[in-house]
Amino acid sequence: MGFSFLGVGSLARDAGYPLGAALASTLFVWAAPAQLILFGTLASGGLVLAAALAVGLSAIRLMPMVMSVWPHLRRPGMGIGRQLLLAHLVAATTWIESMRRLPDMAPAARVPFYLGFASACLGLSFVMTGIGFVLVGALPPALAAGLLCLTPIYFGVSMVGSARTRTDLLAILFGFGLLPLAQRLVGMDFDLLVTGLVGGTAAYGAGRLAPAWRR
Amino acid sequence: MSEALWPYLVILLAGVLPNEAFRIAGVFLSRGVSEDSELFRWIRIMATTLLAALVARLLFTPAAALAAYPLELRLGALAVGVAGFFVFRRSVIAGILVGEAVFVALSFWIGPA
Numbered sequence: 001m002g003f004s005f006l007g008v009g010s011l012a013r014d015a016g017y018p019l020g021a022a023l024a025s026t027l028f029v030w031a032a033p034a035q036l037i038l039f040g041t042l043a044s045g046g047l048v049l050a051a052a053l054a055v056g057l058s059a060i061r062l063m064p065m066v067m068s069v070w071p072h073l074r075r076p077g078m079g080i081g082r083q084l085l086l087a088h089l090v091a092a093t094t095w096i097e098s099m100r101r102l103p104d105m106a107p108a109a110r111v112p113f114y115l116g117f118a119s120a121c122l123g124l125s126f127v128m129t130g131i132g133f134v135l136v137g138a139l140p141p142a143l144a145a146g147l148l149c150l151t152p153i154y155f156g157v158s159m160v161g162s163a164r165t166r167t168d169l170l171a172i173l174f175g176f177g178l179l180p181l182a183q184r185l186v187g188m189d190f191d192l193l194v195t196g197l198v199g200g201t202a203a204y205g206a207g208r209l210a211p212a213w214r215r
Numbered sequence: 216m217s218e219a220l221w222p223y224l225v226i227l228l229a230g231v232l233p234n235e236a237f238r239i240a241g242v243f244l245s246r247g248v249s250e251d252s253e254l255f256r257w258i259r260i261m262a263t264t265l266l267a268a269l270v271a272r273l274l275f276t277p278a279a280a281l282a283a284y285p286l287e288l289r290l291g292a293l294a295v296g297v298a299g300f301f302v303f304r305r306s307v308i309a310g311i312l313v314g315e316a317v318f319v320a321l322s323f324w325i326g327p328a
Contacts, residue, residue: 156270
């Protein structure tokens with residue numbers, strides 16, 4: 001996980017954003033893919049609206065994630081402010097760990113565990129964002145490039161590693177394969193959005209039409 | 216508005232708002248809608264596709280410091296990483312380290328364009 005925030009920091013610097021903005025994005029956006037889409041789109045001079053739409057598409061997945069962890073996390077009488085704070089901390093890493101651990105824990109122990117784990121993740125990611133930002137400006141060119149290349153390698157390998165169904169693999173292939181085509185057809189602003197919608201729907205459709213592809 | 220505040224406004228509008236909106240929607244919808252539904256399957260698959268597209272974007276049209284090295288090297292490093300993942304008995308961390316090591320070693324050897 002730390003790898004992805006190293007990438008966020010280095011990409012933010014490359015996009016011409018200040019250190020404070022990189023760190024604020026980790027604290028308040030708290031979703032590495034969204035931050036990378038944001039800084040990546042803005043680095044290439046893209047529209048803020050286009051970035052927001054692509055970020056939005058990447059963020060929809062947070063909704064079912066919150067919904068699936070909530071029965072384990074919400075206690076009777078929990079106020080809405082507290083719920084929104086807990087929800088803000090939901091991201092890929094905290095969600096995976098919570099879904100694995102919370103169901104077997106005593107209900108009273110769940111929120112403290114979740115808050116502790118999520119704060120540790122957030123703190124580590126905050127530091128990694130800062131390190132990535134500083135390093136990419138201080139390292140020799142080959143290492144700075146290596147730092148920026150770490151993000152796609154990290155996400156590429158972890159996605160292949162966490163793919164559980166053939167539909168997942170198809171989604172990875174469509175996403176990777178269609179992006180260059182989408183860049184040619186719709187340009188650098190809406191390439192991610194179009195690839196996600198079209199490629200994702202195609203992969204989902206393949207899974208529906210051929211049930212063997214869902215496994 | 217001051218120029219210095221612009222980056223923070225962009226992060227708020229294009230980063231924080233879309234993410235918080237779906238987290239909050241999740242809190243309010245957590246009773247009633249099944250998170251195993253076909254709709255959410257579709258959403259998850261689109262998110263996976265989008266992330267793969269992001270990986271491709273970071274390699275095909277990379278940040279300035281990375282663009283100084285050839286496309287073949289960037290794509291090759293990812294391929295080596297994925298191959299390393301399978302060679303080292305499905306170890307994600309081994310795959311990442313192998314791909315990254317190959318990239319950095321060859322970058323030093325080739326030098327920036």
